[in-house]
Amino acid sequence: MSQNILQLLLDSFWKILLPGITVTIPLTVISFSLAMVIAIITAMIQYAKIPVLRQLARFYIWVIRGTPLLVQLYVVFFGLPSIGIRVAAFPSAVTVFAINEGAYCAETMRAAIESVPAGQMEAGYCVGMNYLQIMRRIVLPQAFRTAFPPLFNSLIGMVKDTSLAANITVAEMFFATQRIAGRTYQFMALYLELALIYLIFSTVLTRLQALGEKRLNSYGGNKN
Amino acid sequence: MALLKVNNVAKSFDGSPVLNGVSLSVEQGDVIAIIGPSGGGKTTFLRCLNFLETADQGTMKFDGKSYDMAHMSSKEINEVRRHTGFVFQNYNLFRNKTALQNVTEGLIVARKMNKEQAEEIGMRMLEKVGMADRANHYPSQMSGGQQQRTAIARALAQSPKIIYFDEPTSALDPELIGEVLSVMRDLANEGMTMIVVTHELEFAKQVSSKTIFLEGGVIVEEGPSKEFFAHPERPRTREFLRLEETRF
Ligand SMILES: Nc1ncnc2c1ncn2[C@@H]1O[C@H](COP(=O)(O)OP(=O)(O)OP(=O)(O)O)[C@@H](O)[C@H]1O
Ligand SMILES: [Mg+2]
Numbered sequence: 001m002s003q004n005i006l007q008l009l010l011d012s013f014w015k016i017l018l019p020g021i022t023v024t025i026p027l028t029v030i031s032f033s034l035a036m037v038i039a040i041i042t043a044m045i046q047y048a049k050i051p052v053l054r055q056l057a058r059f060y061i062w063v064i065r066g067t068p069l070l071v072q073l074y075v076v077f078f079g080l081p082s083i084g085i086r087v088a089a090f091p092s093a094v095t096v097f098a099i100n101e102g103a104y105c106a107e108t109m110r111a112a113i114e115s116v117p118a119g120q121m122e123a124g125y126c127v128g129m130n131y132l133q134i135m136r137r138i139v140l141p142q143a144f145r146t147a148f149p150p151l152f153n154s155l156i157g158m159v160k161d162t163s164l165a166a167n168i169t170v171a172e173m174f175f176a177t178q179r180i181a182g183r184t185y186q187f188m189a190l191y192l193e194l195a196l197i198y199l200i201f202s203t204v205l206t207r208l209q210a211l212g213e214k215r216l217n218s219y220g221g222n223k224n
Numbered sequence: 225m226a227l228l229k230v231n232n233v234a235k236s237f238d239g240s241p242v243l244n245g246v247s248l249s250v251e252q253g254d255v256i257a258i259i260g261p262s263g264g265g266k267t268t269f270l271r272c273l274n275f276l277e278t279a280d281q282g283t284m285k286f287d288g289k290s291y292d293m294a295h296m297s298s299k300e301i302n303e304v305r306r307h308t309g310f311v312f313q314n315y316n317l318f319r320n321k322t323a324l325q326n327v328t329e330g331l332i333v334a335r336k337m338n339k340e341q342a343e344e345i346g347m348r349m350l351e352k353v354g355m356a357d358r359a360n361h362y363p364s365q366m367s368g369g370q371q372q373r374t375a376i377a378r379a380l381a382q383s384p385k386i387i388y389f390d391e392p393t394s395a396l397d398p399e400l401i402g403e404v405l406s407v408m409r410d411l412a413n414e415g416m417t418m419i420v421v422t423h424e425l426e427f428a429k430q431v432s433s434k435t436i437f438l439e440g441g442v443i444v445e446e447g448p449s450k451e452f453f454a455h456p457e458r459p460r461t462r463e464f465l466r467l468e469e470t471r472f
Pocket of ligand 2: 266267268390
């Protein structure tokens with residue numbers, strides 16, 4: 001009996017890991033990259049206090065942070081078709097994860113940008129640079145340094161959240177495990193195995209974060 | 225003809241006036257010291273001159289051109305800033321850039337100079353302030369005095385016609401003040417035009433050509449520095465000078 005379970009775990013390991021590599025990771029990487037673009041734009045709109053757009057940004061963050069991710073997935077994948085908009089499962093998931101994560105990361109970025117002293121901007125003006133040049137070359141790099149740990153937290157969180165995409169038929173790791181479990185009824189063993197694989201993913205990312213922080217701090221960080 | 229002439233500069237914050245009609249004329253090669261008690265409007269005045277703050281009122285004549293200080297287009301602001309340097313009390317070096325990059329950043333990004341040429345100028349300026357051997361250090365790796373000297377090199381690299389200093393030594397430990405003042409003294413001797421807000425009365429006395437006492441947003445007294453310190457006319461000026469001297 002336990003021999004069988006061991007065999008099952010070994011067999012299923014690759015069957016779960018494979019969609020992890022081909023679906024979970026691409027889903028995470030693409031969604032998070034898009035989320036960062038959304039976050040930076042949303043944060044800059046608020047920082048620059050651009051009228052109307054700024055209210056839109058606040059509205060976006062309010063709605064997204066105030067509603068469950070799972071519900072957002074359902075609205076896009078099961079809801080939109082009823083008004084004639086049909087999007088395949090994977091792009092639906094990318095869209096929802098990017099928009100959802102973008103709202104959280106926007107707040108992280110906004111706080112990080114605001115933490116850069118106003119004097120950095122003023123010094124830039126005094127050597128003739130314009131707003132966007134100072135943003136791009138002086139303020140955002142410093143803000144990224146501050147935001148790096150919390151952003152990486154968000155990234156690790158997102159890897160695990162992608163399991164929710166199984167609910168809209170994206171064939172990622174959780175989806176694959178569910179199918180094997182449905183056939184074999186070894187729920188305990190298989191879901192623990194799945195948990196272990198997520199743990200491996202997170203551990204690798206945590207290592208990457210430590211390496212990244214070390215590199216960023218090589219010049220002594222943001223202190224004056 | 226004066227290099228810089230400002231007339232009747234006024235500025236208030238949230239309804240409370242901070243500058244009440246300040247006028248000033250600066251000749252090429254002048255070193256103007258601005259002294260006065262805390263909250264008197266010295267910083268605000270300098271910031272208005274470089275448009276980090278927008279004056280409510282006032283006219284400026286700089287380098288032969290006239291400006292309405294309350295209504296500046298960004299083109300006009302750039303025109304003035306292109307020929308001015310600004311040195312802050314707390315240095316404000318770009319924290320993500322080395323000393324050399326701090327000096328070359330404006331040249332490369334704003335003036336579109338090529339990197340080699342910018343670095344050549346940058347190294348020359350760092351040498352001038354005694355920071356050449358620290359060219360690749362980040363601000364977090366420098367002392368306050370080294371940061372401020374780098375900030376001066378950054379201002380110099382813009383080949384400014386005038387440099388504004390806002391209490392350049394106030395944030396420094398006493399033993400680091402001398403190295404910054406000596407760089408400024410060299411600049412003055414080379415004929416650089418400067419306006420220096422300072423609490424260093426000795427420096428004002430020795431280096432500046434003219435001293436202005438600013439309090440309550442108005443110029444209480446001004447004059448050639450020698451006379452200003454030897455025979456201050458206003459009782460208020462005398463009181464301030466006496467208080468400042470007994471501070472130490
Ligand atoms: N951005 C601002 N908003 C509101 N009030 C301000 C602002 N900047 C300066 N003030 C006020 O204006 C007055 C003059 O300030 P300013 O910094 O120009 O004085 P100062 O002469 O440079 O003083 P110090 O010697 O302490 O540097 C102060 O009362 C200050 O509180
Ligand atoms: Mg001041």
